[in-house]
Amino acid sequence: CFSPGFQVAPETKAVMKWLRSIPFVLSASLHGGELVVTYPYDYSRHPMEEKMFSPTPDEKMFKMLAKAYADAHPVISDRSELRCGGNFVKRGGIINGAEWYSFTGGMADFNYLHTNCFEVTVEVGCEKFPLEEELFTIWHENRDALLNYMEMVHRGIKGIVSDKFGNPIKNARISVRGIQHDVTTGN
Secondary structure, eight states, rough: OOOOOOOOOOOHHHHHHHHHSSSOOOOEEEEEEEEEEEEEEOOOTTTTTTOOOOOOHHHHHHHHHHHHHHHHHHTTTTOTTSSGGGGGGGGEEEEHHHOOOOOOOOOHHHHHHHOOOOEEEEEEEOSSSSGGGGGHHHHHHHHHHHHHHHHHGGSSSOOBBBBSOOOOOOOOOEETEEEEEEEOOOO
16 A cells, blocks of 8 residues: 555544444545545556556445445536536546555555445545635535435445354454455454
8 A cells, every 4th residue: 555665644543443343334534635535446456557547446435435425415516528627427426546646555446455444535626725705505405415425324235243152253254246355344
């Protein structure tokens, strides 16, 4: 997930430890500078290639999660190509991160590879640093989309893995046929 020689900042190490200690299953990182929802992988399997589609084994699930956000966002779901983020209209307002641009060390890739958490990145607006008076509008444009996205936590398989006495089993590996990415049970 990180390049050789990459120095990990203390606060990054703390977040990594926190993510491994709590069994999160869904998260979103909010950014500014565009209007699109991206999903892993953000780092291309071919680091010399820019804009190269780099899907995870859970590509279908990530697309569904990203679409849940994009479809509930009033501007991202707008079909006008002339607006902010309009170059993503034909893709439904979503894109595989590495296909947009490849970078190493992202949270979405880390979460997918090292925890049970699926994370998308939401670019909430075309201004990288919006003015204070724009924040209220940005919040209202994203509120329902965030709620719709959070409801996706109820999708998929859930339950308790237990032994024959009904005791939960910690760190049990769960595999789904056809998806080469296992998850493990929490505490």
